[in-house]
Amino acid sequence: MSTDSITELVVDIAKRARRASLELAALSTETKNRFLLDLAQRLVNETDAIIQANAQDLNNAKESGLSLPMTERLTFTPERIQSMAEGVKQVAALPDPVGVEIERLSPPKGFDLRKIRVPMGVIGIIYESRPNVTIDCAILCLKSGNASILRGGKEAFHSNMKLAAIIQEALRANGIHEDAVQFIPTTDRAALTVLLKQDDTIHCIIPRGGESLIRFTVENSRIPVIKHYTGVCSIYVDASADADMAESILINSKCQRPSVCNSAENLIIHQDASAQLPRLAKALHDHGVELRVDTHAKALLNASGLPLVNATDADFATEYTDLIISIAVVPDIQAAIALINANSSGHTESIVTEDTSAAQRFLTEVDSAAVFHNASTRFSDGFEFGLGAEIGISTDRLHARGPMGLNELCTYKYVIHGTGEIR
Amino acid sequence: MSTDSITELVVDIAKRARRASLELAALSTETKNRFLLDLAQRLVNETDAIIQANAQDLNNAKESGLSLPMTERLTFTPERIQSMAEGVKQVAALPDPVGVEIERLSPPKGFDLRKIRVPMGVIGIIYESRPNVTIDCAILCLKSGNASILRGGKEAFHSNMKLAAIIQEALRANGIHEDAVQFIPTTDRAALTVLLKQDDTIHCIIPRGGESLIRFTVENSRIPVIKHYTGVCSIYVDASADADMAESILINSKCQRPSVCNSAENLIIHQDASAQLPRLAKALHDHGVELRVDTHAKALLNASGLPLVNATDADFATEYTDLIISIAVVPDIQAAIALINANSSGHTESIVTEDTSAAQRFLTEVDSAAVFHNASTRFSDGFEFGLGAEIGISTDRLHARGPMGLNELCTYKYVIHGTGEIR
Incomplete structure (x- = not known):
């Protein structure tokens, strides 16, 4: 693909994600959970097709001499797919973080002021070899009412594309905006660079991978990044x-x-x-x-x-x-x-x-x-902290620090119910 | 100053701020409040000296043809200094956000796990003409246990330098690390560019000013930025x-x-x-x-x-x-x-x-x-929201959204009190 067409592709994905996010924010818990349970079932049903796509990646891994531990992390088995589906069901069972009253404030003028948890909007996830991250991140973002843009590594490209297709089918079958979860269908580095500049439409970037990936992200992003660096x-x-x-x-x-x-x-x-x-x-x-x-x-x-x-x-x-x-x-x-x-x-x-x-x-x-x-x-x-699930462990201080669960994928808004108050 | 010496100056300021921040995090509420009340008194006592420094800025403003509204915002009067000192006393009267238990969690294994509010660390504030921002930001950062690095605009340079000197005296007089509040003593743009790369030592940048300043900050910063854009x-x-x-x-x-x-x-x-x-x-x-x-x-x-x-x-x-x-x-x-x-x-x-x-x-x-x-x-x-004071109104979604008070200048840590638990 030319640089121009990659730019066009990524900008369009980001804009569509932003539009979808406005619908997602008002989605009922029931619809989100119905989608998740359906997705879990589809993953199991499509086990053979996932393993077939994964075989292409494993074949490429062999040819390119990928290390044994990396290859091991890349490999899907029926058991791993089953366990991935169980993870999806577990997220369905977690409480919906959206709409929860976090705090009731006491403004001096006495009007009714509350801090309510709401989705961030659009979250970009950048990750490396493990293809199950595609499912993990998509479901945590969706359950927290966020649209997600997924950008996986080239080693797992075929597995990721298959998983993304299954997610798309489940979104459509459950009447959710199909741009709620989008996977970037190219591993060209240029796509990543363009993605990191879409600060009008994407609200947060979470890189999951090695230090060089994270450093590249921080140095090239105009969008706020939540880093998950090493643990020393x-x-x-x-x-x-x-x-x-x-x-x-x-x-x-x-x-x-x-x-x-x-x-x-x-x-x-x-x-x-x-x-x-x-x-x-x-x-x-x-x-x-x-x-x-x-x-x-x-x-x-x-x-x-x-x-x-x-x-x-x-x-x-x-x-x-x-x-x-x-x-x-x-x-x-x-x-x-x-x-x-x-x-x-x-x-x-x-x-x-x-x-x-x-x-x-x-x-x-x-x-x-x-x-x-x-x-x-x-x-x-x-x-172990009882957050139910985590998208990673933040070594940053802003927004989320330590294990990040569904609540940490959200922001908040202040809501006033007034009776005509003026200053 | 040469680019090399500016780099050296700014890197040193950032490192010293980081060291100071580790002490500040454990500072007692009493010490912080004693400092604030002393600072308020010193501002009033030094009214003449502040107005004298301000006169230099006003003189430069006249020569460079600064607009009337801008000049008006730049001007100190005894009344304005008095009201700035009152603002400092008000912050002394606010509850200390540090060390507050935000949440008690329920981990599956049952150990004692709490989320405790702690300072972010080092905060860089980049602002334009109004010199009272120097005091406002320094005191909010200090009360929330953060070291601050202040970078004011060239129009208010002499006023800012005088205010920074008064803050330094108050820090020393109250036994607080003198690097707790530092003002960058040059208005060279290169200093700003270097500052924005110190992501090893500075944890958050808050730009307060026009859209072009904020945009420059976002595009050049490796440090997380909390933006305060326009209000439409x-x-x-x-x-x-x-x-x-x-x-x-x-x-x-x-x-x-x-x-x-x-x-x-x-x-x-x-x-x-x-x-x-x-x-x-x-x-x-x-x-x-x-x-x-x-x-x-x-x-x-x-x-x-x-x-x-x-x-x-x-x-x-x-x-x-x-x-x-x-x-x-x-x-x-x-x-x-x-x-x-x-x-x-x-x-x-x-x-x-x-x-x-x-x-x-x-x-x-x-x-x-x-x-x-x-x-x-x-x-x-x-x-109006009852936060007591604000450092600005965030139009960002991560970390702080809407009015930012003392709590929003903090992060949190997870604290476990165990009895020998292992996994």
């Missing part, structure tokens, strides 16, 4: 930490699922708790974790016989997403907080301590989206 | 509107203070209420308002003898900030809503009607920050 999460073992609890929280945070953003990357330990370090290091090593240690930690662990790697400063700001941990020993809680605030990605941190005032200081002064006292960082998650 | 507000007089109420709301919305963003620019009238149009038009004319009419309105008003101007389509999307109004007659409420959603800046709209279901439809389907039933658009304001 830390466990801080305070002077008064309970040793059993420290070990159990550390191992769970680091090892239960090291590839995800809420797993721990750093262990920071108060020097007065350094007697616990050999035990913690051994437990990590027994779980296959590589230990990258600062000089103080190294001195304390030299006698342990465990294999140690010297940590660099940069290690403490690195998301390994692997069985590796950076370990530092600090003189006091202030140094721990400073180390975290200097290196964290602002995602999730946890303090293990029996000292309530130390906990309170940590929870106040650590500047991250989620701060935990005596709990695993792995709980930083929309489902 | 409409009054819709529905079929069943009470004629007296329609006139009083219309005249108040249009004429009480036509230069501000919450004044009305458009009158849209249902054809079944067209009998009211001659009376409304006469009242507007009697208040000195120019009438720009569509063809339908013109036909209805031709016999009135009132002077009429033909409205263009663009008129309905224009913020006049003057005694001019655009008038359209529509066949039904659907057409009124469509006209508003196509032309409004998303600020404030009001329906005048006795029909509750028409009101409900308007309030739901009109996609603006504030939607009113039987009340003047002039109430769309932080003070």
Whole structure:
């Protein structure tokens, strides 16, 4: 496609999404849920066709030498399609966020003033290989009354196009504006650049993918972006930490699922708790974790016989997403907080301590989206928080911070019911 | 200054603001309020010095031929300084937004999970001629626990530098980090461009000024921007509107203070209420308002003898900030809503009607920050809403929409108090 025709295509998609969004905002909960349940059924019914489209992507993946983990994430099976359909049903069962009164205000003149939750309007989602994101994002946007424009990666193009077609059929069958969910039918980078300039019609961009995709989005977007950067999460073992609890929280945070953003990357330990370090290091090593240690930690662990790697400063700001941990020993809680605030990605941190005032200081002064006292960082998650579903975990501060559920896909409006008031 | 030294200056200011912000987040309400009351006193005490600095700006304004209204906005008098100091005392009296529990969640695993309001971090404010904005923004940011970086216009440079020096003295005298409020001591455009790229250290940019300043900011910023665009507000007089109420709301919305963003620019009238149009038009004319009419309105008003101007389509999307109004007659409420959603800046709209279901439809389907039933658009304001103070009125949807008070200058964090929970 020529640049001109790509521009025309994307501008048209954005305008149509804006028009659809005005209808969607007034859509009944019943209609949205009927659509979702119908979509779930259609996904199951179309299992063979989805797998056939997916086979084209897998074939291309093979030819282009896509890595095994990437290929694995790209692959649909009947079980995965079934589970995707279950996810759609779960969203149907969640309460509708739209129209809810968030706050009743007390204006000095006494008129009736309420803050009501309403959809944002049009949301652009930019994502990479996993094709189930197409369904996840489309349904969360629709349930929250937003029109969505989906822009998936080239690896999953055929799978995405098939899923988008099924969504279109379900929209039409349920009398919803067919531009409510649109998929951009080209993987040309130019389409992305054009999309990011449509600030008259698109209200929010959510990039889901690697750091380079997010950085490209931020640098090229005129539309507000909600970023979901990496998770460089830390466990801080305070002077008064309970040793059993420290070990159990550390191992769970680091090892239960090291590839995800809420797993721990750093262990920071108060020097007065350094007697616990050999035990913690051994437990990590027994779980296959590589230990990258600062000089103080190294001195304390030299006698342990465990294999140690010297940590660099940069290690403490690195998301390994692997069985590796950076370990530092600090003189006091202030140094721990400073180390975290200097290196964290602002995602999730946890303090293990029996000292309530130390906990309170940590929870106040650590500047991250989620701060935990005596709990695993792995709980930083929309489902675990009870949000019902999540579109991601924001490392931004504006609008949404931490796990983003249906409420966070909405904005609000102020509604006055007056009786002729004038100033 | 060379470009290199400007870059160095601005990057350093941003880094120092970030460091200060980590201290500010934990500052007690008492310390913040003591600072504010001291600052109020210092402003009054330094009245002569402020007026002296202001005289330099007024002198430059005269030489450069600054317009009379602009010069008027630039001018300090002892009364204005007194009223600025009163404003500072009022902010001291407002409740501290920081640390407030916004929500207690119900996670499936049952641990104690709360959403707590916390400062954003570092806020950059970019503004134009009025020097009192320096004080307004600095105090709202500080009260909400945020470090601020202020970038004022060149017309008010000497006044701003003096106010910034007084703020610095008050910070030092009250033991607050002196980088909590910083003013950029150059009006070179390069400083602004550098500022807008400091997304590692600055968390939010709020531009307050004309459309070209806001557009420049959006196009050059890597930092999230909260826009305060124009207010193109409409009054819709529905079929069943009470004629007296329609006139009083219309005249108040249009004429009480036509230069501000919450004044009305458009009158849209249902054809079944067209009998009211001659009376409304006469009242507007009697208040000195120019009438720009569509063809339908013109036909209805031709016999009135009132002077009429033909409205263009663009008129309905224009913020006049003057005694001019655009008038359209529509066949039904659907057409009124469509006209508003196509032309409004998303600020404030009001329906005048006795029909509750028409009101409900308007309030739901009109996609603006504030939607009113039987009340003047002039109430769309932080003070009138009971927010106590406002830093502006956001026409954005993300984070803050409509009047932005202290709460809207904050973000939140999730805090878990656990007892050793793991997944």
